[in-house]
Amino acid sequence: xxxxxxxxxxxxxxxxxxxxxxxxxxxxxxxxxxxxxxxxxxxxxxxxxxxxxxxxxxxxxxxxxxxxxxxxxxxxxxxxxxxxxxxxxxxxxxxxxxxxxxxxxxxxxxxxxxxxxxxxxxxxxxxxxxxxxxxxxxxxxxxxxxxxxxxxxxxxxxxxxxxxxxxxxxxxxxxxxxxxxxxxxxxxxxxxxxxxxxxxxxxxxxxxxxxxxxxxxxxxxxxxxxxxxxxxxxxxxxxxxxxxxxxxxxxxxxxxxx
Numbered sequence: 138x139x140x141x142x143x144x145x146x147x148x149x150x151x152x153x154x155x156x157x158x159x160x161x162x163x164x165x166x167x168x169x170x171x172x173x174x175x176x177x178x179x180x181x182x183x184x185x186x187x188x189x190x191x192x193x194x195x196x197x198x199x200x201x202x203x204x205x206x207x208x209x210x211x212x213x214x215x216x217x218x219x220x221x222x223x224x225x226x227x228x229x230x231x232x233x234x235x236x237x238x239x240x241x242x243x244x245x246x247x248x249x250x251x252x253x254x255x256x257x258x259x260x261x262x263x264x265x266x267x268x269x270x271x272x273x274x275x276x277x278x279x280x281x282x283x284x285x286x287x288x289x290x291x292x293x294x295x296x297x298x299x300x301x302x303x304x305x306x307x308x309x310x311x312x313x314x315x316x317x318x319x320x321x322x323x324x325x326x327x328x329x330x331x332x333x334x335x336x337x338x339x340x341x342x343x344x345x346x347x348x349x350x351x352x353x354x355x356x357x358x359x360x361x362x363x364x365x366x367x368x369x370x371x372x373x374x375x376x377x378x379x380x381x382x383x384x385x386x387x388x389x390x391x392x393x394x395x
Contacts, residue, residue, distance in 0.1 A: 140167035149198035160357035171334040173348035182337035223299035229290035231278040238274035263292040284315035304336035
């Protein structure tokens with residue numbers, strides 16, 4: 138493949154006491170491309186993201202950013218490392234005490250010591266990029282609908298023109314129409330920035346819309362990784378069951394019965 142590897146996880150393990158969550162996870166994200174990791178609840182998707190971000194340290198394995206292992210990086214190196222990232226959190230995670238524009242500009246003001254006036258201008262620009270006008274900038278998050286909050290979260294994720302953007306269940310809690318709006322915005326924003334995108338989701342409509350490639354995680358391992366267009370013909374029974382949302386298949390849910 139001619140694409141340049143941007144982020145690579147090699148044989149990553151992470152356990153919490155006796156519970157093993159990541160079991161030798163291997164996955165690659167290519168520069169300027171959108172990787173979507175699918176999988177059910179409790180399969181290790183969020184732990185994978187937290188390990189990449191350095192919020193958790195894997196027990197073993199390597200996490201390579203542009204070929205350099207960043208596991209355990211601290212101090213000023215960690216600040217440089219994190220400055221390359223933007224993130225859209227699952228629940229938007231806006232600060233209730235700040236106005237919308239201050240939420241969007243938070244990383245610019247607090248992380249990059251940018252003057253408030255300059256950060257305000259960038260916030261308005263990024264809000265416009267996600268379809269929100271300047272009048273929204275002076276509102277509080279509590280005055281926004283769920284879809285608008287998600288768009289503000291996306292504006293914040295792209296405010297620093299990051300090289301890599303993480304999307305944590307970007308359409309959770311949204312109706313199908315608003316979810317599709319958010320998916321379209323994710324595609325356009327990532328394309329405009331030329332950023333590498335890594336998303337985790339169990340929403341197959343979202344995965345199909347925003348992914349260049351899709352990887353499926355099951356019991357802490359990547360069991361299939363291929364082009365998004367090939368997901369319907371993966372030939373993998375676990376992937377087929379998940380994609381079609383079938384109760385019948387190799388993935389068995391723990392259900393308490395009377």
